[in-house]
Amino acid sequence: MVKIIIIGGGAGGLELATDLGDKLGKSNQAEVTLIDKNTYHIWKPLLHEVATGILNEQADKIDYAEQGQQHHFQFIQGTFTNLNREEKHVIIENSNSESISVPYDTLVVAIGSTSNDFGTPGVKEHCIFLDDQNAAIRLRETLITKFASFCSIIDEHETTIEDKIRIAIVGGGATGVELASELPHMVETFGNCGRNKMCSDLLDVSIIEATDRILPALPEKTALNITNTLQKRGIHVLTKTMITKAESDGFYPKEGDIISADIMIWTAGVKAPDYLKDIAGLESSRSNQLVVKPTLQTTRDDNIFVIGDCAYAMQNSGRASPATAQAAHQMAKICYENIINMLNNKPMKSFNYVDNGTIISLHDTAQGVVKIAGKCEMNVKGFFALTIHRLLYRMHQASLLGILKTIQFAKASKAMYKKKLASLFHHQN
Ligand SMILES: Cc1cc2nc3c(=O)[nH]c(=O)nc-3n(C[C@H](O)[C@H](O)[C@H](O)COP(=O)(O)OP(=O)(O)OC[C@H]3O[C@@H](n4cnc5c(N)ncnc54)[C@H](O)[C@@H]3O)c2cc1C
Numbered sequence: 001m002v003k004i005i006i007i008g009g010g011a012g013g014l015e016l017a018t019d020l021g022d023k024l025g026k027s028n029q030a031e032v033t034l035i036d037k038n039t040y041h042i043w044k045p046l047l048h049e050v051a052t053g054i055l056n057e058q059a060d061k062i063d064y065a066e067q068g069q070q071h072h073f074q075f076i077q078g079t080f081t082n083l084n085r086e087e088k089h090v091i092i093e094n095s096n097s098e099s100i101s102v103p104y105d106t107l108v109v110a111i112g113s114t115s116n117d118f119g120t121p122g123v124k125e126h127c128i129f130l131d132d133q134n135a136a137i138r139l140r141e142t143l144i145t146k147f148a149s150f151c152s153i154i155d156e157h158e159t160t161i162e163d164k165i166r167i168a169i170v171g172g173g174a175t176g177v178e179l180a181s182e183l184p185h186m187v188e189t190f191g192n193c194g195r196n197k198m199c200s201d202l203l204d205v206s207i208i209e210a211t212d213r214i215l216p217a218l219p220e221k222t223a224l225n226i227t228n229t230l231q232k233r234g235i236h237v238l239t240k241t242m243i244t245k246a247e248s249d250g251f252y253p254k255e256g257d258i259i260s261a262d263i264m265i266w267t268a269g270v271k272a273p274d275y276l277k278d279i280a281g282l283e284s285s286r287s288n289q290l291v292v293k294p295t296l297q298t299t300r301d302d303n304i305f306v307i308g309d310c311a312y313a314m315q316n317s318g319r320a321s322p323a324t325a326q327a328a329h330q331m332a333k334i335c336y337e338n339i340i341n342m343l344n345n346k347p348m349k350s351f352n353y354v355d356n357g358t359i360i361s362l363h364d365t366a367q368g369v370v371k372i373a374g375k376c377e378m379n380v381k382g383f384f385a386l387t388i389h390r391l392l393y394r395m396h397q398a399s400l401l402g403i404l405k406t407i408q409f410a411k412a413s414k415a416m417y418k419k420k421l422a423s424l425f426h427h428q429n
Helices: 012-025 044-051 064-070 132-157 174-192 219-230 327-343 384-403 405-428
Strands: 002-007 032-038 075-079 081-083 089-093 099-103 106-109 165-170 203-208 236-240 245-248 252-253 261-266 290-292 300-307 311-313 357-361 366-372 376-381
Touching: 002 012, 002 064, 002 075, 012 032, 012 064, 012 327, 012 405, 032 064, 044 132, 044 174, 044 290, 044 384, 064 075, 064 252, 099 384, 106 327, 132 174, 165 252, 165 357, 174 203, 174 219, 203 376, 219 300, 290 300, 300 327, 357 376, 357 384, 376 384, 384 405
Parallel strands: 002 032, 002 106, 032 075, 106 300, 165 203, 165 261, 203 236, 290 311
Antiparallel strands: 081 089, 089 099, 245 252, 357 366, 366 376
8 A cells, every 4th residue: 555654643644644644544545644752742833822821731732542543544752863875764753752754655744844043152052942842831931930029029119010921032023022022911810820929010021123124014104104003012023133142141232231031932933953954965054944846846856745834835926925824724735636647657646836815913903915826915903804714713723623522622722721721720729
């Protein structure tokens, strides 16, 4: 039987494994296997919500093994480390640090991206990245520990002390902005859990951006509106501020004084993991992504497809498709069709990225643009925009679980949300 291996069960890979399992695994036309370093899936665009306790990863996670049982694919937990194209097998490291080789006929690489520190000194050592669910949980623990220790200081003083919890986030893209927007609410919730001196006034959050504005994917006017909203909430937006080094006490800009910080977060850009560069002689981009043809097959090996953030797919516009969940989803759909076409000796389809817009969630509101058929642009904001933002997540879930289960998930997640936040915070009280 044909062996199809998908490495990475993220926004693109899990949708693909589910679709291929349902189509080919169920009818024994192929053996479909998903490999991921984790045991469960959390949709990456919501990692800032995991980090701030808004999203309950226990209620919203999708267990790979369970998903595989229901959708006819196998799951292997392991970290992809290398590739042997001659013998057609991938090398993974399992949880006991043993190297295992897994054979394939068709391989799909969907391992996403990691933060790019652009070689800035001190960033690796002193900053927190928001690369996966484990990192998001670590950030949440760091924040809660900081809030708790700050509370102890306040408790020893009669009045509120002048010091604040300083959080500096480098990178004014969606990740940095959405994360910053959730922080005041997180502190308020902490205050409501028995720490009533804690409030968002004690938080000093800065978004630091090297270019002249945040959110380059959005029209200038929308980005400006979002900047105003952030500033009204007390979040500093420092543009034209290029960070040249990070030390334990804060970020050092090219010009001006140190930006002191208690918690330093880096969301300034992404790249494919370093080990992907030129792996097994495949062509790669400057950001380590594997270069693919319009069919999403690598330029040097037709048996290897690449989708999502780790794919470098040049578009007719002369630009590569962006590293977004939207692109990963669209690639998964084309890759699915092309694998089936390849097995049936039919012509393959070309991937053409369609930009359906971008919406930025700002905790209790959202703003952005929605594009119809990639063209006609509509500005959206407020509750309507927030609803679309939530709907995008539920659509991703529905493509994996079906509509009924998605509704059950949404209800369970809502019911557990308050309990979860309270339990997280009470734990520290
Ligand atoms: C906070 C935040 C907000 C975002 N907001 C948006 C948004 O609003 N809209 C949007 O379109 N995009 C957004 N993005 C970007 C989006 O999340 C990514 O572009 C998208 O998830 C990429 O999908 P993917 O399938 O390529 O990779 P991922 O979803 O990252 O999945 C990669 C998978 O590979 C696994 N993996 C990684 N390395 C290995 C390995 N060595 N071995 C085995 N498994 C491995 C991981 O565990 C993971 O399951 C956001 C990202 C972040 C962090």
